[in-house]
Amino acid sequence: MQILGFQVQGCGEGMIGKISAIVVDIDGxxxxxxxxLSLNAIKALRRAEERGYPVILASGNTLPVMYGLRMYLGFSGAIIAENGCVVEYKDRVEVLGRQERAREAMEVLKKMYGARELFTNRWRMAEVGLYASISFQDVQKVAEEFGLKAENTGFAYHISEEGMSKYEALKVAARLMNIEVDSALAIGDGENDLSLLKNLNRSATHSMAPESVKKVAKYVAKARYGDAIEEILRYYGVL
Known part of the structure; x- marks a missing residue:
């Protein structure tokens, strides 16, 4: 960035080195x-790509949806799908969890509470998702009975094996991409982003994120939702 006509490093460079990749959540x-989709966010991330920062999409959504989205948005990084259960890079796919127990838990939730599966479950490989139409506490209770974990993304509920997270998946993505995992910048706004926001030296969220997310993000933007992306990238010296 420029201040008074002089080129200076952003707050994200300094002593911890160049950002190796930008890991971004999708929804919200x-x-x-x-x-x-925020057109301002996409423009900012494309400019980051042009400057040599690969963008990694990290979401609770499925690989087929994210694969197409990455292509049309013009990003080059890996995909972290199903909240960290699935990783893809250059058509190599690594499935990090198993779905059998999650499917069993889903059937119990449907019978006991009338839970409704997400349409995208037909493409899921390692977790299951359901609409946030029942109590999350009930989902957590059933998940725990099966030795699983439940996550509330703010848009849907997800059930997967313990140990699955976006941060653990980022380690796999970094290996496939041959980049430093701890040099990545993470941007997210949900409970399922906490592992990234906590563990990376550079992380950010927007002004409308839950307080639990704001507490762990290293930077909280003034802007809302996707309009915060450019502000965050400027703060960290990417733009």
Missing amino acids: TITDENLR
């Missing part, structure tokens, strides 16, 4: 509150 992070 590069969209608006109605899940419509």
